[in-house]
Amino acid sequence: MKKYSDLEFLRLSKWERFVYKLVSFFAAIPVGLKNGVVGIGKFFANVFKAIGAEFADLVTTFTKGDWKTKTSYLVMGFGNIARGQVLRGLLFLLFEIVFIVYMVIPGGGGYYLKMLSTLGTEGPSKGYNEVLDTYTMTPHDNSFRILLYGVLTLFFIVAFIYTWRANVKQNKIAEQILKSGKPLRSGKDDLRSMVDDNFHKTLLALPLTGILIFTVMPIVFMILVAFTNYDGAHNGYTNALFTWVGFDNFRTMFSWNVGGVNYAATFGEILLWTLIWAFFATFTNYFLGIFVAMMINKKGIQLKKLWRTILILTIAIPQFISLLYVSKMFNLNGLVNGALKSLGIIKQSIDFWGTPWIARVMVIVINIWIGIPYLMLIATGILMNIPADLYESSRIDGASGWKQFTKITLPYMLFITGPYLLTSFTGNMNNFNVIYLLTGGGPTNAARSGASGSVGYTDLLITWLFKITTGSDTKYYLASVVGILVFIVVALISLIVYNLLPSVKNEEDFQ
Amino acid sequence: MKKNETEAPVMKQHMGLKASAAISNTIIYVILVIMSIIWLIPFVCIVLQSFRVESTYIVDYVVPHKWGLDNYVKLFHSNFTRWYINTFIIALVVAVVQTVIVLCMSYTLSRFRFKLRKGLMQFMLILGMFPGMLAMIILYRVLDDMGMTGSNSLPGLILVYVASSGMGYYVSKGFFDTIPKSLDEAARVDGATRAQILYKIILPLAKPIVIYTILTAFMGPWGDFVFARYVSQLKPLGMNVAVGLQSWLATDTMTHDNYTLFCAGGVVVAVPVAILFMCLQRYYVEGVTGGAVKG
Numbered sequence: 021m022k023k024y025s026d027l028e029f030l031r032l033s034k035w036e037r038f039v040y041k042l043v044s045f046f047a048a049i050p051v052g053l054k055n056g057v058v059g060i061g062k063f064f065a066n067v068f069k070a071i072g073a074e075f076a077d078l079v080t081t082f083t084k085g086d087w088k089t090k091t092s093y094l095v096m097g098f099g100n101i102a103r104g105q106v107l108r109g110l111l112f113l114l115f116e117i118v119f120i121v122y123m124v125i126p127g128g129g130g131y132y133l134k135m136l137s138t139l140g141t142e143g144p145s146k147g148y149n150e151v152l153d154t155y156t157m158t159p160h161d162n163s164f165r166i167l168l169y170g171v172l173t174l175f176f177i178v179a180f181i182y183t184w185r186a187n188v189k190q191n192k193i194a195e196q197i198l199k200s201g202k203p204l205r206s207g208k209d210d211l212r213s214m215v216d217d218n219f220h221k222t223l224l225a226l227p228l229t230g231i232l233i234f235t236v237m238p239i240v241f242m243i244l245v246a247f248t249n250y251d252g253a254h255n256g257y258t259n260a261l262f263t264w265v266g267f268d269n270f271r272t273m274f275s276w277n278v279g280g281v282n283y284a285a286t287f288g289e290i291l292l293w294t295l296i297w298a299f300f301a302t303f304t305n306y307f308l309g310i311f312v313a314m315m316i317n318k319k320g321i322q323l324k325k326l327w328r329t330i331l332i333l334t335i336a337i338p339q340f341i342s343l344l345y346v347s348k349m350f351n352l353n354g355l356v357n358g359a360l361k362s363l364g365i366i367k368q369s370i371d372f373w374g375t376p377w378i379a380r381v382m383v384i385v386i387n388i389w390i391g392i393p394y395l396m397l398i399a400t401g402i403l404m405n406i407p408a409d410l411y412e413s414s415r416i417d418g419a420s421g422w423k424q425f426t427k428i429t430l431p432y433m434l435f436i437t438g439p440y441l442l443t444s445f446t447g448n449m450n451n452f453n454v455i456y457l458l459t460g461g462g463p464t465n466a467a468r469s470g471a472s473g474s475v476g477y478t479d480l481l482i483t484w485l486f487k488i489t490t491g492s493d494t495k496y497y498l499a500s501v502v503g504i505l506v507f508i509v510v511a512l513i514s515l516i517v518y519n520l521l522p523s524v525k526n527e528e529d530f531q
Numbered sequence: 532m533k534k535n536e537t538e539a540p541v542m543k544q545h546m547g548l549k550a551s552a553a554i555s556n557t558i559i560y561v562i563l564v565i566m567s568i569i570w571l572i573p574f575v576c577i578v579l580q581s582f583r584v585e586s587t588y589i590v591d592y593v594v595p596h597k598w599g600l601d602n603y604v605k606l607f608h609s610n611f612t613r614w615y616i617n618t619f620i621i622a623l624v625v626a627v628v629q630t631v632i633v634l635c636m637s638y639t640l641s642r643f644r645f646k647l648r649k650g651l652m653q654f655m656l657i658l659g660m661f662p663g664m665l666a667m668i669i670l671y672r673v674l675d676d677m678g679m680t681g682s683n684s685l686p687g688l689i690l691v692y693v694a695s696s697g698m699g700y701y702v703s704k705g706f707f708d709t710i711p712k713s714l715d716e717a718a719r720v721d722g723a724t725r726a727q728i729l730y731k732i733i734l735p736l737a738k739p740i741v742i743y744t745i746l747t748a749f750m751g752p753w754g755d756f757v758f759a760r761y762v763s764q765l766k767p768l769g770m771n772v773a774v775g776l777q778s779w780l781a782t783d784t785m786t787h788d789n790y791t792l793f794c795a796g797g798v799v800v801a802v803p804v805a806i807l808f809m810c811l812q813r814y815y816v817e818g819v820t821g822g823a824v825k826g
Binding site: 164168212215216217219220223224226227228230231233234235236238239241242245312315316318320321327329330331332333334335336337338339340341342344345346348349351353354355357358359361389394397398400401402446450452453456457482485486489490496499500503506507510511514 | 552556559560562563566567569570571573574576577589590591592593632633635636638639642643645655657658660661662663664665666667668669670672673690691693694695696697698724725726729750753754756757760773776777780790793794797800801804805808809812815816819820
């Protein structure tokens with residue numbers, strides 16, 4: 021397409037400008053995608069380059085180092101101790117001993133690594149126990165533990181290699197310092213640096229350990245589960261082992277017919293509704309929230325604080341109470357139907373939650389009730405920051421209120437809240453509470469009854485995932501597949517939109 | 532337009548502006564009043580229905596025919612007291628530990644420039660795109676192995692809430708970013724260690740965001756449904772208020788025999804939490820407006 025210069029662009033008519041913007045938006049998508057792919061490629065190239073450099077450094081450190089350094093290649097921390105840095109050296113040595121002991125003891129890391137390729141060979145079975153005179157479980161492999169501790173062992177090995185590398189590096193640095201005639205840092209210096217130069221490491225230690233164990237490790241585990249047949253009937257420890265099945269589960273998810281169930285269409289339908297929901301939930305809240313904030317902020321409106329406090333009630337009261345209660349208000353025999361009937365507006369109760377399209381509209385409408393207050397708060401803060409003289413001068417030029425809104429307020433808001441809109445969109449895609457507490461995903465979609473997790477018309481991918489794991493057949497592997505697909509969709513949207521945002525902000529600008 | 536004609540329309544326009552301002556203000560008041568009513572109705576209804584004595588199931592009228600405290604009395608003889616204590620303990624512990632973790636994380640990412648900083652932040656951004664629920668399946672089994680599920684779910688739940696809270700550093704990092712770095716540098720020149728700078732200079736300045744973090748951390752467990760349901764496995768002694776009250780509504784979807792009991796429980800949960808929130812509203816608004824904008 022033709023690229024206009026600024027001057028040419030200004031000469032275009034309104035309609036032409038709109039078309040131009042739209043076309044350039046879509047024309048930018050391939051570039052954005054390309055940038056993303058190139059970025060990932062570059063990342064891996066850099067990683068390989070770095071690994072190569074590390075190896076080269078290892079070799080030169082060994083050949084040029086003295087005997088203390090060379091011994092440290094086998095006995096971690098030896099160099100440190102020999103040069104007087106006893107505390108560091110002992111920590112290295114301790115880590116090495118723990119690692120070796122863990123790897124070689126029976127039932128330790130070595131066992132889990134060996135079993136990781138099959139996830140166990142001997143399934144649970146009942147054997148006759150002569151002492152107790154009953155049938156009891158015989159000792160057997162446990163697929164769940166093997167996968168879990170297998171992953172942990174891999175983590176541990178990576179940590180060991182990293183520490184070993186650090187240990188070698190320390191020797192090189194120590195040699196250099198000694199050569200230049202300066203003293204090495206003592207253990208006391210090390211402790212002091214923990215609250216000073218290396219304070220960031222001290223502060224990050226606890227949070228990052230938590231994230232590693234409770235977020236990273238489970239995610240790695242669940243990604244792996246997507247390639248197994250782990251479900252209620254193969255739970256790996258009481259009824260049957262589970263094992264690797266390759267890409268079978270992904271094939272199931274994208275097939276038109278697996279045992280009479282069309283998973284591809286099920287997934288497509290839910291994804292489509294998830295996107296529609298996220299779009300409406302985000303933008304209705306956004307514009308209505310700005311609108312409400314502007315109304316309350318308007319000059320001459322009294323009781324500003326009261327209006328805000330009333331609206332904030334939906335933030336103050338836990339969502340499960342307000343959402344569950346509102347959901348019951350719209351029941352077949354609930355308050356809303358009762359009120360409408362007594363007012364003579366309807367004769368028969370409206371089945372708000374039983375009719376697919378009404379249920380879908382209702383969740384979006386009720387979400388406005390929940391969501392506007394947040395946007396009102398955010399918008400109030402931003403609106404106050406818009407320079408007042410902008411409005412003054414535009415009024416002198418004869419701009420109407422609507423024109424001021426579209427030409428000043430909205431562009432300013434959009435510019436500042438661009439990143440927020442993106443996170444709010446992806447957040448709404450995973451908005452479990454509103455959907456699950458209001459409808460539970462229902463009304464049930466009869467056409468998809470064969471699919472795992474009793475799919476309903478208002479189900480998002482995230483509630484479907486939840487229902488799969490808590491339903492009767494608990495197909496964990498299918499839930500993992502859904503989870504991975506959710507990640508891919510969210511990541512793609514974020515990547516594309518982020519590349520299209522007018523202002524990818526430099527965070528240092530703020531400081 | 533000729534020069535002598537301009538004055539009159541301007542006058543007219545001025546008068547018109549005043550009149551139209553009055554009209555638009557009236558319209559705004561009407562909208563605000565209607566909105567307030569819509570926002571308040573459910574909460575008024577839930578309070579009214581919690582005093583209903585004549586029946587306990589779902590009905591289509593608001594004002595009770597017979598008033599009484601029966602539901603509240605029944606509430607305190609049910610498992611609800613246990614759920615309430617559970618949730619309160621969890622919320623207290625989480626408020627303390629999570630605040631410490633979040634502040635450590637956000638302060639570090641705001642103030643220090645170290646090698647893996649950018650990479651770490653991007654990594655956490657990507658991690659956040661995975662549905663957290665996925666992790667729950669495995670965490671449940673791990674906690675189960677440690678005996679922290681079912682009726683004994685309290686420590687397990689605390690661990691789950693607290694462990695990954697470092698990921699939620701965005702808002703307070705945004706706040707720390709606004710505290711001038713020259714303060715740190717001046718203190719460094721005077722010989723303060725990094726730790727002293729944090730305790731003596733930054734933390735006193737960061738009071739609003741500390742309160743914001745405590746408040747959100749405290750309120751989180753009151754509303755959590757997913758993790759609590761997983762970890763407690765619907766064992767009555769291990770549930771929090773959200774799972775417990777939901778179980779009252781979910782057990783019998785047709786008649787809702789525990790409906791008024793749910794209303795009473797909802798009121799007992801909502802009132803203290805809402806009052807606390809309203810008292811600390813100022814800090815919440817500061818956190819939301821400051822943090823969300825920088826995203």
